[in-house]
Every structure is written in C-alpha cells, then in structure tokens.
Amino acid sequence: MPDLIQAHERVKDxxxxxxxxTRHERYPSKYRIPRKTKDPFRTLIRDYCSMEQDKDDRQxxxxxxxxxxxxxxxxxxxxxxxxxxxxxxxxxxxEVGAMKCTAQLVDTIENAELRQGYMAQMLDEVRHVxxxxxxxxxxxxxxxxxxxxxxxxxxxxxxxxxxxxxSCFETFFMGDPIxxxxxxQVVGETAYTNAxxxxxxxxxxxxxDQASPSVFLSIQSDETRHIANGYSTLAxxxxxxxxxxxxxxxxxxxxxxxxxxxxxxxSVTYDYFQTHRTSSYLEKWNEWVAQxxxxxxxxxxxxxxxxxxxxxxxxxxxxxxxxxxxxxxGWGGWPLFFYRFEELREPDFEWMEGKYPGWYDQFGWxxxxxxEMTEPGSGNPFNLFPEMPPLxxxxxxxxxxxxxxDNSIRILEHEGRxxxxxxxxxxxxxHQDPGRYLGYKTFWELWHGHGLDExxxxxxxxxxxxxxxxxxxxxxxxxxxxxxxxxxKALDHEIRxxxxxxxxxxxx
Amino acid sequence: MTYTTxxxxxxxxxxxxxxxxxxxxxxxxxxxxxxxxxxxPDAFDxxxxxxxxxxxxxxxxxxxxxxxxxxxxWWDFRDPAQQWQRTYVRxxxxxxxxxxxxxxxxxxxxxxxxxxxxxxxxxxxxHYRIWxxxxxxxxxxxxxxxxxxxxxxxxxxxxxxxxxxxRHAQAAVLYLMVLEESVEDFRDQGAKQRWIEDPxxxxxxxxxxxxxxxTDDWAELAVAVNLVxxxxxxxxxxxxxxxxxxxxxxxxxTPFIVSTTERxxxxxxxYTEELVRMVIAEAVEGHRENREVIAGWIDAWTPLVVEATxxxxxxFEQAKVDVVSFDDALxxxxxxxxxxxxxxxxxxxxxx
Numbered sequence: 001m002p003d004l005i006q007a008h009e010r011v012k013d014x015x016x017x018x019x020x021x022t023r024h025e026r027y028p029s030k031y032r033i034p035r036k037t038k039d040p041f042r043t044l045i046r047d048y049c050s051m052e053q054d055k056d057d058r059q060x061x062x063x064x065x066x067x068x069x070x071x072x073x074x075x076x077x078x079x080x081x082x083x084x085x086x087x088x089x090x091x092x093x094x095e096v097g098a099m100k101c102t103a104q105l106v107d108t109i110e111n112a113e114l115r116q117g118y119m120a121q122m123l124d125e126v127r128h129v130x131x132x133x134x135x136x137x138x139x140x141x142x143x144x145x146x147x148x149x150x151x152x153x154x155x156x157x158x159x160x161x162x163x164x165x166x167s168c169f170e171t172f173f174m175g176d177p178i179x180x181x182x183x184x185q186v187v188g189e190t191a192y193t194n195a196x197x198x199x200x201x202x203x204x205x206x207x208x209d210q211a212s213p214s215v216f217l218s219i220q221s222d223e224t225r226h227i228a229n230g231y232s233t234l235a236x237x238x239x240x241x242x243x244x245x246x247x248x249x250x251x252x253x254x255x256x257x258x259x260x261x262x263x264x265x266x267s268v269t270y271d272y273f274q275t276h277r278t279s280s281y282l283e284k285w286n287e288w289v290a291q292x293x294x295x296x297x298x299x300x301x302x303x304x305x306x307x308x309x310x311x312x313x314x315x316x317x318x319x320x321x322x323x324x325x326x327x328x329x330g331w332g333g334w335p336l337f338f339y340r341f342e343e344l345r346e347p348d349f350e351w352m353e354g355k356y357p358g359w360y361d362q363f364g365w366x367x368x369x370x371x372e373m374t375e376p377g378s379g380n381p382f383n384l385f386p387e388m389p390p391l392x393x394x395x396x397x398x399x400x401x402x403x404x405x406d407n408s409i410r411i412l413e414h415e416g417r418x419x420x421x422x423x424x425x426x427x428x429x430x431h432q433d434p435g436r437y438l439g440y441k442t443f444w445e446l447w448h449g450h451g452l453d454e455x456x457x458x459x460x461x462x463x464x465x466x467x468x469x470x471x472x473x474x475x476x477x478x479x480x481x482x483x484x485x486x487x488x489k490a491l492d493h494e495i496r497x498x499x500x501x502x503x504x505x506x507x508x
Numbered sequence: 509m510t511y512t513t514x515x516x517x518x519x520x521x522x523x524x525x526x527x528x529x530x531x532x533x534x535x536x537x538x539x540x541x542x543x544x545x546x547x548x549p550d551a552f553d554x555x556x557x558x559x560x561x562x563x564x565x566x567x568x569x570x571x572x573x574x575x576x577x578x579x580x581x582w583w584d585f586r587d588p589a590q591q592w593q594r595t596y597v598r599x600x601x602x603x604x605x606x607x608x609x610x611x612x613x614x615x616x617x618x619x620x621x622x623x624x625x626x627x628x629x630x631x632x633x634x635h636y637r638i639w640x641x642x643x644x645x646x647x648x649x650x651x652x653x654x655x656x657x658x659x660x661x662x663x664x665x666x667x668x669x670x671x672x673x674x675r676h677a678q679a680a681v682l683y684l685m686v687l688e689e690s691v692e693d694f695r696d697q698g699a700k701q702r703w704i705e706d707p708x709x710x711x712x713x714x715x716x717x718x719x720x721x722x723t724d725d726w727a728e729l730a731v732a733v734n735l736v737x738x739x740x741x742x743x744x745x746x747x748x749x750x751x752x753x754x755x756x757x758x759x760x761x762t763p764f765i766v767s768t769t770e771r772x773x774x775x776x777x778x779y780t781e782e783l784v785r786m787v788i789a790e791a792v793e794g795h796r797e798n799r800e801v802i803a804g805w806i807d808a809w810t811p812l813v814v815e816a817t818x819x820x821x822x823x824f825e826q827a828k829v830d831v832v833s834f835d836d837a838l839x840x841x842x843x844x845x846x847x848x849x850x851x852x853x854x855x856x857x858x859x860x
Binding site: 003006007010011013014015016018019020021022023024026044045046049050052053056060092093095096099100103104106107119122123126127129130131133134136137140141146147150151153154155156157158163166167170171173174175176396433435436437439440441446463464465 | 519520521522523524525526527537540541542544545546547551552553554555556557558559560561562563564566567568569592593594597598600601604605607608640641644647648651652654655660663664667670671674675677678679681682685696700703704710713714717718720721722724
C-alpha cells in the first residue's frame, strides 16, 4: 500500500510555471496567498469516493427503507413540515453558491494544498445540492400536504424570503474569491452550519421528522472538511501582512451579510415552527455562534491580525428580537408564500415568554390578532401591520429590525432612486460599492400596484384545483378552512411599495 | 386532502418535482435532484441577480457571454449518462477499487517482474507519468467551466469531468508508488522536468496551458477536449500506445488503468454530442450561428492537437508498440474523430 503522506506530497506536485500562455485573472483577488500551506485533511480521490459512497448508501438507504416504510412524514408535526418547504430550497442555493465558490478558488489560489481541499469541497457541494433535492422530492412523495415540496425550487425565485436567501448566498461566490471564502467557509460553514444543522437534529426529531436529521447530519460530516478548508484559507490570508489592509473590512462585510438573513430566518424556522418545544434558536446561537465561533475561535485570532467582526456586538444585541419581528412579516403576508403559517397557541405563548422574556408585551398583540384571521375571509393579515415595511436594498430583508418600536431603518436617495436599509452596516456596505446592489428591483418594487390575487395567479401559488391557495394561515385539512382565490379577491388588497407612498410611516 | 380540477375531476396530489419537464415519460431521479437548482432569469427567477460582482465591472452571477453559443433555455440539457453525485461517486469508487485490486494482485503475484523493464522505465515512469500533468491541467480547466456554465445540468457534467481528470492524474501517482515498492530500481522521478523541458512534450504542454489558462468559454472547452483532444491525442498517446501496446510488453495493469479513463472519455463524449445536438437543432434560434462557432472551434483546435500528437512519434516508436504503427494509430484516430464529427452533422477540420 502506498504511504499516504508520501502520496499526498506527490499529488500536490502537479503545478508548474506556465511559459506558453499567460495566466489572466478570471476572478481578481487583492489577496496574496502563500504557495505552500498545510492541507489538514489530505484527501485522495480514491479514498474520497469510497468514503462518500459509504455515507450515501447509509443515508439514502435510511430514507428509502425504514423511514418510508414507517410512513414517517404522516406522523410528523405539520407545522414543522411546512417550514421545510422554504428552508430546504434556501439552503440549497447556499450549496450551489458554495460549489461555485470553490471552483473559483481552484482557479485563483496558486497553492496546491488548498486547491486539494477546494476540489473535494466542489464535489461535496454537488452532493449537498442533490441530497436536499432528494429530500424535498421524498417529502413531496410522502408528506400529507405535498404542495410546496413539489415546487420549492421554482417558487424560491419569486418568494420574498427566497430572494433574501439568494441575495445572502450570492456573497459566497460573487466577489473577491478570498472574501467569498470568508463568507462561505469562515462565517457560513464554521459558524452557521453548526447553528443550523445541530439544532435541526434535536428540533426536527422532536417534531417526528427523522428524515431531515439523517440528511443534514450526513451533510455536516462533509462540513468538517470545509471548516478545515476555511481555517487553512484564513490562516493563509492572515499570514501575509499586506492582506491585513482589507481583510478586516471583508470579514466584517461577510459576517453581516450572512447574519442579516440567516439569523432571522433560522430564528423563525426553529422558534415558530416547533410544536413540541425544546431549545430556542437564541440558545443555540449563543452556544454555536457566540461561545463556540466567536469565543473559542475568532476572538483567538486577534494576535494574528483579525478581530471579531465590528458588527458582531450589534448582531448579538439584536438576536433576542430579530426572529420575532421577521415572523410577523411572514405571518402578516402569508398569502404571498407557498407554505403554511399556523397560528400560535397558549403553549407557544408560554414557551416564547420563557425563552424570550418580554415577548408577549412586544409581540402578543400581533398573534392575538392573527388568531382571529385564520378562517377564510375573516380579515386581511396585511392590516395587522400599520404598513408593510420596505425591504433593504442590500440584504432584501424587511426593514423592521430589531423591533418595530426600535427600528434601525434608514432611507436614502441615490442616483434618482429611493433605497431603504435595514441597519447601519447594510448602509455602509451599500456605500462601499453601490453598483453591486442596483441590478434588480425589490419584491415591493416588482409587484407594486398588482392586486394580491393577481400576484398569486402570476406566481402559480394555487393548488391543483386552480382556486385554492397553496399557502394557508393554518394547517387544517378541513375544506371549509381553505382560503381560495375568491377570498383573496374579496380582500381587494393591492401590493404597494412603501417607498413609493409619500405618506409612508417609514419615510423620515 | 383531495381537490377537484376546474373541470370537476379529482386532481392528483403533486407528488414530485413538477416544475421539471422530464426528458422521457417520467421524471428521472437524476432530473429531480439536479434540474433548476442553479437559478436564472431564463428559468423561474423573474430577476437574476441581487449581489453583483465588485466594480467597475459588476458582473452578474452567470453571464450569457460565458459562451459564444446561444440557446433559449440551457436547463434543457440532459446528461445522457444521467449522472448525479451519488451515481458518479459510486461509479468512480468502483473504478478506483478495481484499479487498487488489480495493482495489489499484480504486486502480490509478482506479476510486475514479467513486465519489460524498458517499458516500465520509459513508458510507465516516463510517458504515462508525464501524461498526468495534462490530466491535471484539464482538471483546472474544467473547474472554471463548471463555475461558469449556464445551467446545473451542464455545470455538473463539467464538474464531474474535472474530477475524472484529477482521478486519472492521482491514479498514476498511486500506481507508480506501488511499482516503486514492487520493482527494484523503479523510481517515479524526472517526469515533471521532462514535461517542462523535453521537446517531445512541448506541443502537448502548450496545448495544456492553452486549455487551462486561455479557454474561458465552457462550451468550447467541452468541444475542444471531447471532440478533438480525447479522440486524437488521448486515443493515440494512451489507448493505442499503452492500452494496446502494454500487454505485448508484459504489462496488464497499466492498460487496465487506461481502460478506466476510456470509460470516462466515452461518457464525456456522449454529453458533448448531446450538447452539440441541442444547440444546432433547427428549432433553436441561432442554430446556424452555433454550428459555425463549433466548426470554428474544431478547425482551431485540431491542428494544435495533431501537432501535439505527432510530436509523440518518438515516444510511440521507442515503446515498440508492435501491434500498431504510429502512423496507423494516428490515421485510425483521425478517421474515428472525423466520423464522430460528421455524425453530428458538422464538418471535420482538414488535417495536413
């Protein structure tokens, strides 16, 4: 058997200095990366393929065998199954972004050890894309309400939160490849895969969903290699003093761009879609992001030239609130979406208050109001808000954070267009390079002036009968409870962009 | 839950990824896990891109300019082999296990002692090992292609092809390490220097660098490698020289390893043929222009590939490949390549 260490040394000796063609920068980077560093995982393709085949057989075998025969989805909590309809497509785009990021790094980084790690990660990310699509297809086959699972990747393109996910995860591959690596590997994979996948095991299993933990734990086993890639890339970046001129700014931007979407989204996913309740997302965030990522890792890098992101303190301050405020936008706009939003009940209120003291005072009024609007035609949920909030030009999240009464929204006119920003860091990011964020219209700008019924029809958000909405403000299967297009038409609701309303409460 | 359609008939529950139009009657597993994961305004995303690249260019996530070919809907492409990650990794794991077994068994049985020592030192430690640098260059080239391809079904075949080439390169390294343990005085050394300096390999290295560093069009890369490089250069330098020549010099293992690379070549040829058929189909607006572009690529790359192949004549002849002469090997490769191109309705390049 070949000596593995020797084998790894030899497979890293393929590079040569070209003389017939000149290398041009396909993905320009301002960073200098040393040509030799350490590859902590040393994965040969032969071993990689064998290892991944074993993992695939275990995971797909479990889905097809035990979980399908036990008809697991029929016994899982309906509330939980609904959030998977949007969560999996959003995460799926993160995997696509990751694949493209690592492909860029293969081209950009003239370092054989790092390139080996990126190569394996490229194929890992294809694996994750495929795994998650397999899972949504599996749920489409087996879930009591398959609508949403059957169309998720399609609807992600028009969904208000799907667009925010796209915006966030485009930072994984749009930009300086090293900054992209910071966003993907150092922030996304090192901090947030733990905050996402580890609670998933606990929370999903308690809701009766054994399939998602099977898949995401298998995904997480690859992430350990990606975390190592991130560490190696970061170590390479900090080792060159010249890089310190811009490393901190890039890291700060990468953190905030991931935080503004991921934290409200994961907060809502975990805190609002549990029926059988356990840990809160804030508890998991404190464990994995605050204590583990910042406390045990990032804060230890200061002697090497990298500090904890400048906006981390702000993020930490906002964390008790952002999920709750985002949840109101989701529930208040439920006809816009392709998944169901179930009312909260007394046990949910008690749990929220226990985990987030002060919750009822701040948010109880909304949930009491929502409970009165679940029956068809019983009220326009948009009216729960005085006015739907603008969307941030940079991160596309609603400008309501951390809370409605403590909103850090700011409005700006730039080159004849009005923009909203959810926070000071997003506004700062915009000013660093405005052109990066001006290539699209926000969700409100796109649909301004359209009737809500028109939006639903144009986006295909109707069930097979052509009249019942896919989204509903409950999880009942009682036909009398199902909102139809006629109920929506009766609301006579027009979608409006608050920034085009001269009387908007959000304008200064 | 059941619903009735507007006509009153019971509506079927949507139990699959219904946004994908299957190529055949039923949606395949490959389609279900692959299609439309990469977004775009020509798919379901009303708008394309929310975070553009840095200024001044502000490039979009994916760009139509990434290829000179045009097509209204790149997600129509389907890999004829229907590979997705699980099937691809399983296939390559099996290939690698078979190589490992063949190598171990040969070593255990002392079979390497029956191989002509000159073949081992000149062809296996020399030519075959030098070839691994071309494979590495192709891995680098296909990584970029997989980043820029305009759909997921295309990005994946390009990613898998990149991985193929790295597998071929690494397999050569591992195999030679076994030979070092099994054959006295056998050393894996000097190949990189010859790759850089030996005049025989310079046209091949120039070709490798051009593919790796200067070919930004992902479709051109697929056409150049799978319709020109593989059928001509790989066919002569690997299939004819090693796979056919090896057994006559007592070597059964290196030819076996090469045969696993041929399996990958056949698969990659098939997807490239599918890509060409897709873009030159008469229903596609721009099909005539696409045909001209592809023909131009074949015309441009063929002379470089033929030059690189002809430069290997001394290697071929020194290897004493008795079963076929270099001229016949090259003529056969050119003939087959021409037939492949003509079968697609394209004109092959004229070879002097």
